[in-house]
Amino acid sequence: MGRYLGKRSLTGLLTVIVVLVLNFFLIHLAPGDPITILAGMDNPSQELIDITKAKYGLDKPIYVQLWTYIKTLLKGDLGHSIIQARPVSQLIMERLGNTLLLTLTSAVLALVIGTALGIAASRKPGSALDNVLSLIAYVLYSMPGFWLGLMLILLFSSTLRLFPTSGMVDARASYTGIAYVLDVLKHMVLPVGTLTLIGIPGYFRITKASLAQVLKDDYNTLFLAAGMDEKKIFRKYCFRNAILPTITTFGMRLAYVIAGSATVEIVFAWPGMGRLVMSAINTRDYPLLMGVYLVTSVSVAVWMILVDIFYAIADPRIRYS
């Protein structure tokens, strides 16, 4: 176990380094740069461009820039945004909470609803309920999140006028306290609804598949033959054995809480990481782009390793060598 953990952590570390170097070169070698954008379209002053480039070290060879970046990174500094002239970590922290509010809420909702529906459908395989749920699952599974978001806006905002179409708070009202919380909740309904609906089929399918396998196991027949109550067998044995893949799926989803909802955030103009990335790309804001990507890849790597550890502890059949 210890050796396995060490190996996985090493892979995680390697991934982050690969991602770092790959992105650095991709971003810096691509056409367009932040200084030209900053200098403006008409009448840019060459002198000013040169000074600004020197200030951010962009006049040096790329490998020197990479080395400088890594050195500041090792000090725990993600650098300064060139366009917004603020620390990258500050910009990310401002948005990260907003994104997590959406993604974590919908991840938990999708887990609960999807698993419950999966269990309901597994009780009588091939029944009308099972067929209808499976069909809905297929449709939702195939749906682009941003499109579902637009359709929900069309239905609930434009037509029924129940919920606001975009943003996180009403910009015209400056709410405080409970009113503020309620306003945010109202703005959350549609984006969280979209992400939840998109997330449900994954849990539905995995629950159904693993229950189908567990229900076929021999011990069920044994317990039934021994006269045990069918519901009790299900609760005590089948469910416990079948829930493991569901939890793993949940863990894997959590790995993508930062990056996974970018398009849905953009549909609802939610002030999260998705919009931050898009603006960083459009303005070629190198340090910001690097910072966002670094945070994302570290979180993915850490979560994947945690899921592996959990799996190794939870399932005694798995022994890593």
Add this chain to the structure above:
Amino acid sequence: MSTATISTNLTKRRLREFAGAFMRNRQAVIGLSLLTFILLVAILAPVLAPYDPYALIGNLLEAPSKAHPMGTDNLGRDVLSRVIYGTRVSLLIGTIAAALSGILGTSIGATAGFFGGKTDAILSEVIDIVLMIPTFFLILIVVALMGSNMLNVMVVIGLTSWPGNARLMRSQALSLRTRTFVQAARATGESEWRILFRYIIPNGIFPVVSNTTMQVATAILTEASLSFLGLGDPNLVSWGQMIFNGRTYISSAWWVAAFPGIAIVITVAAFYMIGDGLNKVLNPKLRS
């Protein structure tokens, strides 16, 4: 009987059994019928489309009517004709990206599993690393910075999605290399690479095929997301871009964004259903 015939017979018998089981699987049949329909639409697009998809023929944002069953968009182009032509782009990007992922995954996974040892250790590490890279942001950066032409989109999706296939193929190769017919082939003096391509890959490719089918669906969704972010190839008619255009008019002209979305759902669902069907038929544990 030579080892080659045994292996070919094995493959043939499995294929026949498999075709029978596949056609008995409901999802697979629905998916296959949907795909046939979609393929026909793509091939017959010039015949089926009432107008030129690029032509500015009607009033702006005209509601669905007899002349324009799906209305017109913000430039007065016929939405139905654009949805029909969009089929071509989605299918092309989806299949080529998935095929690239399938080929890369198969060769890397098979090499790792079959040769084992140091080769396996290194390749497995590479697979694990690529598996951990958050792909959507990477694809986003590459396409946004390197140019959003169709080739870039296909290649970058293919290059980031192969590790799943590689893992499947590797485990197949690991178990196949100990089988009798492989040992027999080795005894008759066939070279290792020949064994890999003639026995290991053909006999172990089935799970990769079903996974690759699913990846066509994922690739279509990824392309749509990119287009929706304004990063689609501007020279093409793509469903994602149509939704991107229609987004602004969602409350006044819903048809511009709604219909291409439905087209995406149907196409993606077809590939998922076929992939699921293949999976169930190939995995005896799931067969009921």
